[in-house]
Amino acid sequence: MSHTSRPESSSGSGPAGSGDEKPLHFIEQIVEADNASSKWGVWKAGEAISGQREGAPRVHTRFPPEPNGYLHVGHAKSICLNYGLAERYAGKFNLRFDDTNPSKEEMEYVESIKRDVRWLGGAYDGPFGGGLYWASDYFQAMYDFAGELVSKGRAYVCQLTAEEVSSRRGSPGVPATSPYRDRPIEESLRLFAEMKAGKHPNGAMTLRAKIDLASPNFNLRDPVMYRILHEAHHNTGTAWCIYPMYDWAHGIEDSLEGITHSICTLEFEDHRPLYDWFIGAINEGRGGPGQPAKIHHPQQIEFAKYRPTYTVLSKRNLLKMVQSGIVKGWDDPRMPTVAGIRRRGYTPEAIRALCRDVGVTKVESSIDVVRQENAVREHLNKVAPRAMGVLRPLRVVIENWPEDKTDLLDFVVNPEDPGAGTRKIPFTRDIYIEQDDFMENPPKKFFRLAPGAEVRLRWAYFLTCTGVEKDAAGRVVCLRATIDPATRGGDAPPGPDGKPSRKVKGTIHWVSAKHAVEAEVRLYDRLFSAEEPGKRTGKWEDDLNPASLETVRALVDPWLASSQPQEPAWADGIRRFQLERLGYFCVDPDGTPHKPVLNRTTTLRDSWAKDAAQG
RNA sequence: AGGGGAUUGGUGUAACGGUAGCACGACUGACUCUGACUCAGUUAGUCUAGGUUCAAAUCCUAGAUCCCCUGCCA
Incomplete structure (x- = not known):
């Protein structure tokens, strides 16, 4: 049997045109072995999708949530796994509500679960969808x-x-x-x-x-x-x-829906004998002459949960966070719920890539949360339009620029996507820069602005700091500066050899004071400050990160305030950006075009901050 | 005590008796109008002890460690 996914070696059931060289995980290996031996039979004519499924080996998976809470990233792994299998092997994927306990379940959760499954790409009503089901129907x-x-x-x-x-x-x-x-x-x-x-x-x-x-x-x-x-x-x-009860009901649900591979988490390994016993007991006295037919007997397969560090995932504890007001709701951007990470600005593509990356095994391992952050960075870097915004503004007055003059400069929408083109941004005498980008007494490797130093204003001019104004407490409140008109657009004029006549090491972001829009920016960080919340004291409450949310009044490019033609058409309608040098942000529904609210999805990697912290 | 699982660099994962590989991180460096991105390089691993074999992460024996299991929850 082949253990890699080359199309020609996968019994004709592999994904068409997939260039994916990642080795098969153990469940895919089981599925391919089953397909090779026709263990589950083939799809019949009536079950075909656009004629391409008839006669192909049956692969039918499901995601069976109990509607008693919101879905979280752990469920996301299960959805990606189950839907991914159906898609990869041209099978079907069911969404089934396991609603066998009326005392704990609420309709409120049903809609959120449907939305979250769809958002993640679990198209239970799409081409590989088997449909929506309810345990209660059985x-x-x-x-x-x-x-x-x-x-x-x-x-x-x-x-x-x-x-x-x-x-x-x-x-x-x-x-x-x-x-x-x-x-x-x-x-x-x-x-x-x-x-x-x-x-x-x-x-x-x-x-x-x-x-x-x-x-x-x-x-x-x-x-x-x-x-x-x-x-x-x-x-x-x-x-x-x-x-x-679950054990009695679950196998019957799977059986009636024709599920082939009933995938669940490791704690159900001890239940597998029961799963098999119940179906076996039903089939006792069936299948013989004059007897009713045997019912279908799916195969239960267990895999290890997705367990991120610095995170609490149990439904009980998530409910407690919501009810006690530690977070603002199930969709608080700090929550590990699907609704939370969506509002945080994560993309479904990033979550799917993450689930692919971490793999599927029976080893109970914890996944470093930075992999979540990297996954979303990797996707957003490719697709997010860029803009400038200043989180903690410091005013700069350009002494050699006329007060009423506005220059319109070209700004590259997304350097990773040349097709995104450029747009105009206004430059005026009074601008704001980031407080962190100025130091009165900078250390040696500080490439940004300091008295007498020259930096590049992104896509604009070289700027030299000529003076510092302070308040009574000695805090810097305003900078005086001059620009070099010969550097318009951000390039030094060419020297005799045709190369730039001089270089600046630092490039900083800025906004025009006259044009900038005030935005509330919510800077999110991890909810917990310990890798395993509660490990130290037994109470996860003791490991809450007090700085998990900081709200600032930022000044941002007015381009952000309302939807723009050069933005990607986000499938979920959530607008996302990179604020250059700061991170990825999305537009929160709490805001308006006049007063946008932005959520920081994640920062950019910052090797300077790391160096500076280490001294 | 019993039952069910698991154990490969810091982390995640591959190997299916035949060169321990990949990804992430970390560290160097290059590049750069984002201290981003990208690129190059370095780092570091088979739980332990025996055995079988020309050859063991892989097979055998014994042990260690970790996780799950005594809801009329799922």
Whole structure:
């Protein structure tokens, strides 16, 4: 078997025209082996997409979120994996809400999940989409299958309370017990019907699978299949008062949808025997002459979660952050939720590239968050238009420039994309530069502005600082300077040899005071200051980064205020820029064209800051 | 104690008995109208101990370490 993805070696099922040389990860290897052996059969005519799928090996995956919270970057990995497989092998990808517990689930989450899955590229309704499904649509089928299991002596109604079950659970060497295990089948059948009919209160009884009370795998110690929950369900209303447990429900959901590879995370490895047992028990007494057909038996495969450093991901803790006001909501740009990183300015392309990069294995490893930052830098560097803005303005008056004169200069929209062209930016006597770009007593390797020093104003003129004005406290409030008119556009005039007559080491950004627009800029940093929040004290709250959000009033290029023809057409409608030398930013919905609000997605790499910090 | 997994440079990942490779980071340098980008180079690894073999990250034996498992959650 081939372990690389050359099209000619992938049984004709590889991605057409893919130049991707990355080796296959273990799940792709499983899929290719399955395809080679036709383990899952082939797509039939009615299932074909534009004629190209008929007869090709079936690959059908799904993403099965419970609608009880917002999706986070960990889920993103699962979505990319599952959708990626469907796309790569011309299969299908389902979005399925695993809504088996009405007491925890809310419709509020359903819409956000659909939006997030789509945003990430999980087009469950696209060419490789199998559609949208609900576990609750299978409640009747599940109930019928459960009845069959009872009839076959494979399940029974247990009247132990939750506490009793727990206390009788046993231990690794000591089997669990239930006095109801061997009750007559007819009695279980009757009680199970009564459970469904609503004749018993919550907790009075459960339906349990009859497997092995002595199993060292506790999941097999007669797990509960149904519990009584007199609670309205967002989808089925009050039609049901018994609800299936995950282990019982999940395999049936997969089976009914024809899922081939049921991919989940590592903690479900212990549940795989149960997954297989349930489907096997249903299929017992099926498939023979005069018997109903066997149901489809998908293969469960487990992989390790995406676990970024400096991040907390559990739904419970994310909910706590939202409810306690540590962040402003599920979509706070500091949140690791999909909604949060989207508002932060991350692109779906960056997230997908990241998921490809970190790979798919069974090793529980943590991923350095800088890889997230690098992923978005790499994408945005290629596509984001550039602009200038000053986060902490310092006024500069150009003494040899007429007060009322405006010069229009060419500004390159995106040096990485020549097709983006240029645009005009205004230059006037009063400009603002970044406070960090001036030092009165600079160290040796400071290439920026200082008294008597010359720098280049990006795309404008060479500028020399001629004077410093200070307030009573001794703070620099304004600079006097002159420009060299011969350097218009930012180039020194050519010398006798045709080369530039002189060089400046530093180039700084600036805005025209008269034209600049005031913007609220939210400078985000990591939410936590510890690599593993809570490791030190046991409480992640102790590792919150107090400086995770700093808001400044910046002065930015008016070009940013409203949508421009030279900008890319962002699929998600979120406008993103590079503020030159500062980082990548996106436009937040909190702002208006008159008073934009920008979120800093991430800074640029800054080797100067690193040097300066190290002395 | 029992069961299920995992272990390759700082981090992530490849190898499927036959040259330990790639990416990220870090460090040098080049280039540069973004101290960005780009480019070149350097750095550093098979958990341990035995064994099989001409040859072991890979197979065998013993051990170590880490993660998950006793919800009527998923």
